[in-house]
Amino acid sequence: MSAESKPLSGLRVLVPRGGTWGELVSKALREQGASTVIAPLVDFGHTSEEDKLVDALHRLEAGDFQWMTATSATVVDVLAHHQAVIPKHTEVAVVGEATLQAFEAAGYEVARTPQDGDNTTEGLLKVWPEIETDEVLKVLTLRSDVAKPVLTEGLISRGHDVTQVVAFRTVGVPASVHIREDVQSGRINALLIASPAIAREVAKQFPDIPENTIVACVGPHTHEAAIDSGVKHTAEHVESDMKHALIETVESVIDQSDMLD
Incomplete structure (x- = not known):
């Protein structure tokens, strides 16, 4: 072409x-x-839950969590800012291509991510067999102040021990x-x-x-x-082929x- x-x-x-x-x-x-x-x-700013975040990251480094989740590439920046490291035995589950690439670029192995084009939080829950057993998992979920806690709620509804933290705020x-x-x-x-x-x-x-x-x-x-x-915005652009191609x-x-x- x-x-x-x-x-x-x-x-x-x-x-x-x-x-x-x-x-x-x-x-x-x-x-x-x-x-x-x-x-x-937009960029990320310090969370209003800074003390809770610092405590959770200390627990993460100490090996207190079996899993950690992220739905934003910015979580990698938060980890770097706090000089926090995910232990090798703590497995990582993420949503989003940008999130996956950011974690891999930082040297982390991602164990679970949505498959078959269903790149959503619901899609991750569907392909995560460990959360469907009788074992109660200890999971740390890190998200932004504006992200909906879909993963957190999905894990809690399955009976798991979830520590959820707003890891960053979105600022202009x-x-x-x-x-x-x-x-x-x-x-x-x-x-x-x-x-x-x-x-x-x-x-x-x-x-x-x-x-x-x-x-x-x-x-x-x-x-x-x-x-x-x-x-x-111009109303005539609603049916614009170029606008639709841009969004797609x-x-x-x-x-x-x-x-x-």
């Missing part, structure tokens, strides 16, 4: 997160013909003057909104989005948050769990 015939040819997309997530999404978009600008609009990051000018001028002609937190930052930081700019919200909750936040490309590599933080 030539560059001109790819579905996203000619599109310059703002990718609103960095790290493994941003690189994974950017690579997928470039393969479909887009050019990308990684400009993080101001875009550079250069990025704001590129959005306002239309040189960046597509904005990717991949979480409610990002929707709020887009509304606040880019109040005057040009009419020709495609605003692509990934997931219904994100779309609702964008509307509620007052993100301006992102969804092909990123699970909803990876969009919550």
Whole structure:
């Protein structure tokens, strides 16, 4: 397929997160013909449960947990920030391609992750045979302040001993003057909104989005948050083939769990 015939040819997309997530999404978009600008609009901040987190990480290093779960690549950053190490006998279960890549890049072996394209928290619960036995497992679940505790609730409902900790908060990051000018001028002609937190930052930081700019919200909750936040978008783009291709490309590599933080 030539560059001109790819579905996203000619599109310059703002990718609103960095790290493994941003690189994974950017690579997928470039393969479909887009050019990308990684400009993080959100990052992680210290949790309101810092003492609880520190205690849980000490217990983790001491070998108190048989399993640890994560649904965000940011958990790897939290572990590094606290200089915490997962013991070899503690097994790791994760959701999301970006999460998997981040853990593997940090040198951790992931024992359980969803299979067969069902890359969701429910999908992980389906392919985790150890949680369906009579043994009560001690599990540490680490998540963001905005992620729904689906894994935690699924494990508790099966009778396991779960320590759940909000490991980080999502905080806004101001875009550079250069990025704001590129959005306002239309040189960046597509904005990717991949979480409610990002929707709020887009509304606040880019109040005057040009009419020709495609605003692509990934997931219904994100779309609702964008509307509620007052993100301006052009109604004609709803049926745009390029907008649909942009969203589908992102969804092909990123699970909803990876969009919550």
